[in-house]
C-alpha cells in the first residue's frame with residue numbers, strides 16, 4: 001500500500017490561490033460531494049474563512065484513480081502562507097515528499113514564493129510549479145514560467161498552467177502528483193518515529209496531535225512517549241483525515257498521515273515539531289530541529305470593564321489550548337488597571353488573537369501598541385529582558401540596550417526600487433544584497449525588527465502600488481542608541497503609552513503621537529496638555545482645547561435617523577474609553593504610536 005501513497009503540500013505567496021486550488025482538487029477526487037462542499041474546505045476556523053487567510057495547517061486524505069488505472073491515496077497537507085507562521089509551514093513540509101508551488105499568473109514570483117521554495121528545497125522535496133489563475137485576462141503564464149526558470153532553476157516546461165477557479169489544468173496537476181512525487185519510505189517494524197505537524201484541542205479527547213509516521217507503526221493500546229518532554233500516554237484511537245471528519249483506523253503505518261488521541265491535556269505536551277515514539281521501543285533518531293514556538297511581539301490587553309478581568313483570563317487560557325505559541329502573564333498598568341502582557345508570533349497573530357477574544361468571547365478590550373523584546377545590560381552587570389517599554393529602567397542605570405534585528409527581503413518590480421530603498425533607510429536598514437531577476441529586484445536588508453513592526457508593510461504596498469512583497473527572519477540582537485519616551489496627558493505620564501525609539505527619531509515620533517492624541521482625545525470642559533518627554537525633558541507638546549464637541553452641529557434640518565446614527569456612533573466610541581485622571585482617553589489613543597510612523601515620513 002505504501003507504494004501508492006503520495007504526501008504533498010501546496011505552498012504559495014498569500015492570495016495566489018492555494019485554498020481555491022485545494023478545493024478544486026477535493027472536488028476532482030470526489031472526496032466531497034458538491035452539496036457538502038463548502039468554499040475553502042481546508043480552512044476550518046470561521047475566522048480564517050472570513051479574513052481569507054489560512055492560519056492552521058490542516059490535512060485531508062483523498063482517493064484518486066490515476067490514468068494508469070491504479071487507485072492512489074493522496075494526503076494533502078495545507079500550510080499557512082503568512083510569515084508569522086513560518087514554523088508551521090516548515091513542519092507541515094517535513095510531513096510530505098513533494099509540493100505544488102502555486103504562482104499567480106498575473107503576479108509572478110513574490111517574496112513568500114521564494115521563501116517557501118527554499119523551505120521545500122531544504123527538505124529535498126519534489127517541487128511541481130503550478131501557474132494559477134490562467135483564466136484571468138491579465139494572466140501571462142509563459143512569462144511567469146520563464147521567471148520561475150530563472151529564479152528557481154526549474155525548467156519552464158515543468159510548469160503546469162491551471163485555474164483553481166475554472167478547474168482547467170487540475171487533472172494534470174493530480175497526474176503530476178502521482179508521477180513526479182515519490183512514495184514514502186519507512187519500515188513498519190522499525191521503532192516508531194512520527195512527527196507532530198499540527199494539533200487541535202477537543203473538549204472530550206484533549207489534544208489531538210496530527211502526525212506523519214516515518215518509521216514503525218502506532219495503534220490503540222500502545223504507550224507512546226513524547227520525545228522532548230519524556231511524558232508517556234496510552235493511545236486511545238488512531239485515524240486519518242476524511243474531508244470534514246476524523247475517520248478511525250486500526251493503526252497508522254510508515255508514510256501515513258493521520259491523528260491520534262491519548263488523553264493528552266496540555267498543548268505543551270504535543271507541540272508542533274516534536275517526535276512521538278513508543279515507550280517500550282523508542283527510536284534513537286527523533287525528528288531534528290524541534291524548537292517550541294516563541295513569541296517575539298508583546299502587547300498589553302486590558303478589559304475596558306475591569307469586572308471582565310477573570311473572563312479575559314479564562315478566554316486566553318481557552319485560546320492557548322489550541323495555540324502553543326500564545327503566551328501571557330498578568331500585568332498592571334496605572335492607566336489601564338489589571339490586564340495581561342500577551343506574546344505573539346507577529347503582528348498578524350496579535351490581530352487574530354485580539355479579534356477572536358472580542359468575537360468568540362464577547363470581550364471589550366483595549367490593546368496597547370505592540371513592542372519587541374529589548375535586552376538590557378545594567379551598570380550592575382545584570383541582564384534583563386524588557387517586554388514592555390514602561391519597564392525600561394532609568395537611563396542612569398543602563399549600560400547598553402540591544403534590539404532584535406531581522407533579515408528582510410523585499411521583491412519588487414524595478415520601477416519602485418528607489419522609493420523602497422529610501423523607506424528602508426528611514427527604517428534604519430542596512431543593505432546586504434540586491435539581485436536582479438528579470439524585471440524584478442530582490443532587496444535584502446538587515447533592519448531593526450521594531451522598525452518594521454507597525455506600518456512598514458502598508459507603506460511598502462502603497463509605495464509600490466501593491467506590487468512589492470516581503471518576507472523576514474529573525475537574526476539576533478544588536479546594540480542601539482535607544483531611549484524611552486513618556487507621554488503625559490494633563491501632566492500625568494501614561495504608562496501604557498510609553499514607547500522605546502532610536503534617539504534620532506524620538507522627537508519626530510513623539511511629535512506625531514501628541515498631534516495624533518490631540519485629534520483622538522475628545523475635548524473636555526478644560527484644556528488638556530499632551531506632552532512627550534525623555535526623562536524630564538519635554539520634546540513635543542500639543543493641547544486638546546476646551547469645550548465639548550457637539551456632534552449634532554453638523555446636522556441641520558430634521559433628518560432624525562442621521563442624528564440617531566451619529567449619537568450611536570458617539571456612544572460606540574465611548575464604550576472604549578479609559579479615564580486617565582480627569583481625562584477620558586479612547587482606544588485609538590493607545591495605538592497612536594502605530595500611525596505615528598506614517599506622519600513621520
Ligand SMILES: Nc1nc2c(ncn2[C@@H]2O[C@H](COP(=O)(O)OP(=O)(O)OP(=O)(O)O)[C@@H](O)[C@H]2O)c(=O)[nH]1
Nearest residue numbers: 014015016017018019020053054081133163164165
Ligand atoms: N480568477 C481566478 N481567481 C482565483 C483563482 N484562484 C484563486 N482565485 C482568487 O484569488 C483569491 C485568493 O485565493 P485563495 O485560494 O484564498 O488564496 P490562498 O493562496 O489560499 O490565500 P491564503 O490562504 O491567504 O494564503 C480569492 O479571491 C480567489 O477567489 C483562479 O484560478 N482564477
